[in-house]
Structures are given as structure tokens and as C-alpha cells.
Amino acid sequence: MEITKVRPVTNDDFESIAIIHKASYGKDHLTSFFPINLLKVYYKSIWDKNSYAFIAINEAGVPVGFVIGGNNLDEPIKKFIRTHKLALALVLLKHPKFILQRIADRLKKASEQKHTSYAFQLLSIAVRQDMLSKCAVLLLGAFERQLRSNNIMQYGLSVRKTNIRAMQFYEKNDFKLEFETATLRCYYKNLK
Ligand SMILES: CC(C)(COP(=O)(O)OP(=O)(O)OC[C@H]1O[C@@H](n2cnc3c(N)ncnc32)[C@H](O)[C@@H]1OP(=O)(O)O)[C@@H](O)C(=O)NCCC(=O)NCCS
Numbered sequence: 001m002e003i004t005k006v007r008p009v010t011n012d013d014f015e016s017i018a019i020i021h022k023a024s025y026g027k028d029h030l031t032s033f034f035p036i037n038l039l040k041v042y043y044k045s046i047w048d049k050n051s052y053a054f055i056a057i058n059e060a061g062v063p064v065g066f067v068i069g070g071n072n073l074d075e076p077i078k079k080f081i082r083t084h085k086l087a088l089a090l091v092l093l094k095h096p097k098f099i100l101q102r103i104a105d106r107l108k109k110a111s112e113q114k115h116t117s118y119a120f121q122l123l124s125i126a127v128r129q130d131m132l133s134k135c136a137v138l139l140l141g142a143f144e145r146q147l148r149s150n151n152i153m154q155y156g157l158s159v160r161k162t163n164i165r166a167m168q169f170y171e172k173n174d175f176k177l178e179f180e181t182a183t184l185r186c187y188y189k190n191l192k
Pocket of ligand 1: 024025026124125126127128131132133134135136137158159160163164165166168169172
């Protein structure tokens, strides 16, 4: 099935976004274990502050991919964590490997940079398995057109080094390496 439309995300899209996220993100992402409702709130809280998000729709009218980003995402993400401490603690208790991962991260040199230094970030891009190689580039194109039209000419992102497919996708789409740690890579892109 082909993509018929890539359009800006609206308030009613967050259930679809959460479903696509859960079906496509690997199990090394804590968010892939979030219940659908928590994922909906997570993405909506980012979008409420930054309406840089697009959704891809297939011929049957079904949403099959999305991209979302924004400026200074630390603030809405920290607020989401503060507001949903209990729900997040439950997810962590069910998946204790992430608790160990967090402890290991804390033990690392405090000075080690863990996120891209670019203020504008692509937070998440995901497509349904049956849409691989079909729509991510369209979503990225729509996202970048909006950035250009708002005079945002560079942005960054981070990706786990285990996510080979995503790294290939970014490299193929002209992202450059900003830096890497033992577990992640940060990329940036200058728009023309
Ligand atoms: C990241 C993502 C949106 C990219 O979309 P995509 O449709 O896979 O992207 P593309 O097919 O255009 O590019 C991926 C590239 O990975 C490479 N690739 C293809 N199959 C691969 C595989 N099995 N393993 C590793 N690399 C592979 C190829 O270079 C491919 O490009 P090409 O086939 O055109 O040469 C998609 O893979 C996805 O939804 N992943 C799950 C969510 C995710 O991890 N998001 C990123 C978080 S940072």
C-alpha cells in the first residue's frame, strides 16, 4: 500500500502515533513499554509546546508513520516525567533492566555529553513495518520544509548505536556525526 498524504499532526492523531510507536520502536527503548495512554500523553505534551509534527496516511486512510521534534525539548520532557512519576515508576518496575541502565548512566562521567547540543531536535520518527523504505523520507521532507519556513536551518538528534537501520537512514539523508558515546550517536543536519 502506498502513502497518499503527509500532513501536520492534529489533536486527534495521538492514539495513532502511540500505536505506531509501540509497534515500531525496539525493546531497548523504555518508551516501547509505555501503555498507549501514557505514550499519547507523552507525545501530546511535546506537541503542545512545539507543533513540529507530521503524520503519513496510506491509501486506506490509515496513519502509518510520524515525525515529531521541537525546540528545547528538555523542559516539556522533564515536566512530563514530574507529572507522571508514578506511571513511569510502574513501567520501570516491570522492566528493571532500565533501572540498571539509568544507574550505569549516572555513574558515567557527569561531564560526558548525552544529548545533542542543538536546541532544535528531531525527537522521534517511526513508520509501520510494512511501510519501511516507503515513507520516512517523505516525513523528513515535510518536517524540514516547516523548519526552513521558520528559519530553523540546523537541528540535531540522538540515536542508540544498536539502531543500525535508523543510523543508516540518517546518514543516507545527509546527517553528520556530532559526537558519539559508548551507547549513542548524536547527529546534526544543516539545511540548505
Ligand atoms: C528509523 C526509520 C523511521 C527509518 O525509516 P526506513 O523506512 O527504515 O528508512 P529507509 O528504508 O529509507 O532507510 C533505512 C536504510 O537502512 C538500511 N537498511 C535497510 N534494511 C536494513 C537492515 N535490515 N538493517 C540495517 N540497515 C538496513 C538501508 O541503508 C536503508 O536504506 P536503503 O534501503 O534505501 O539503502 C524506521 O526504520 C523506523 O520506524 N524505525 C523504528 C523507530 C526508530 O527506531 N526510530 C528512530 C529513533 S532515533
